[in-house]
Amino acid sequence: MTTMTSRSVTATAPTNELRWWASDAYAMLHRQVVHMLRTPQIMVYSVLQPIMYLLLFVFVFGGAINAPGGDYVQFVVPGVFAQAVLINSVGGATVNFNDDMGKGIIDRFRSLPMTRSSVLAGGVAAEVVRNVITVVILLLGGLACGYGFGGSFGAVLAGFGLLLLFGFAFAWVAALIGLSVGSPQAAQAIGVIWLPFVFVSSAFVPAASMPGWLQVYAAHSPVSVTSDTVRALFNGTPVGSAGWQAVAWCVGIVLVFVPWAVAKYSSTSR
Numbered sequence: 377m378t379t380m381t382s383r384s385v386t387a388t389a390p391t392n393e394l395r396w397w398a399s400d401a402y403a404m405l406h407r408q409v410v411h412m413l414r415t416p417q418i419m420v421y422s423v424l425q426p427i428m429y430l431l432l433f434v435f436v437f438g439g440a441i442n443a444p445g446g447d448y449v450q451f452v453v454p455g456v457f458a459q460a461v462l463i464n465s466v467g468g469a470t471v472n473f474n475d476d477m478g479k480g481i482i483d484r485f486r487s488l489p490m491t492r493s494s495v496l497a498g499g500v501a502a503e504v505v506r507n508v509i510t511v512v513i514l515l516l517g518g519l520a521c522g523y524g525f526g527g528s529f530g531a532v533l534a535g536f537g538l539l540l541l542f543g544f545a546f547a548w549v550a551a552l553i554g555l556s557v558g559s560p561q562a563a564q565a566i567g568v569i570w571l572p573f574v575f576v577s578s579a580f581v582p583a584a585s586m587p588g589w590l591q592v593y594a595a596h597s598p599v600s601v602t603s604d605t606v607r608a609l610f611n612g613t614p615v616g617s618a619g620w621q622a623v624a625w626c627v628g629i630v631l632v633f634v635p636w637a638v639a640k641y642s643s644t645s646r
Contacts, residue, residue: 404498426460455579473554526612535609
C-alpha cells in the first residue's frame with residue numbers, strides 16, 4: 377500500500393509519469409519475449425508459415441503469374457513480407473491477450489499500480505520483436521530464392537520500417553480482439569479470417585488482374601498499399617501515392633485502436 381501511494385504521488389510530474397510508463401511497458405515486453413524464448417514452437421510457426429508461402433508462390437505458382445517487369449520473384453517477395461508481419465501480429469497478439477484474460481493475469485495487472493496503456497504497449501512491442509526475427513529469417517529465404525534489392529540502402533531501411541509499423545498497427549487491432557473474444561479457440565479461429573484480406577490484395581498478384589469491381593478495394597487496401605510501397609522501396613521504383621496511403625492507414629489504425637483497446641482493457645474482466 378505504501379508503494380502504491382508513493383508512486384501515485386511521485387507520478388504527478390510528467391517526467392516521472394513517462395519513466396513509470398516506460399518501465400511498465402518494458403516489464404511487459406520482457407515478460408512476453410521470455411515467454412517466446414521458452415516456447416520455441418511459437419517462433420518456429422511464425423517463421424515456417426511465411427517461408428512456406430514464399431516457396432509455394434515462387435516455385436509452384438510463379439510460372440503461371442504474369443508480374444509487372446516479368447520477374448515474379450522481385451514482385452512477390454515484398455508481398456510475402458507484408459503477409460508475414462500481418463499474420464504474425466494479428467495471430468500472436470490475439471491469442472496472447474486472450475490467454476492472459478482467461479488465466480486471470482489481466483485482472484492481476486489491473487490491480488497493480490500500472491498504467492493501463494503500458495501493459496498493452498509491452499505486449500504489442502513483443503509482437504514487433506517477433507516480426508523483426510521473422511523478417512530477418514524471411515529475408516535470407518528471399519535472397520536464397522534469387523531476390524535482389526534494387527533500391528538504395530536508405531530506401532530498403534524505410535521499407536523494413538514500414539513493415540514493422542504495419543505490424544505494430546494491426547497488433548493493436550488484435551489486442552482489442554483478444555480482449556473481446558470469449559475463448560482461446562475463438563482467438564485462434566479469428567486468425568484465419570485475415571487470409572482473404574491478404575489474397576484480395578496486390579501482395580501476390582497485381583490488383584489489375586482482378587475483376588473491375590474487386591480492384592476498387594484491392595488497389596487501396598492496407599495490405600495492397602503496404603505491399604506496393606515496400607516493393608517500390610526494395611526494388612528502387614517510384615513509390616507514388618501508395619506511400620502516403622500506407623502510412624495513413626497505419627497511423628489511422630493506431631489512433632483508433634489504441635484508445636479502444638485501452639478502454640476495453642480497463643473495463644473487461646473474466
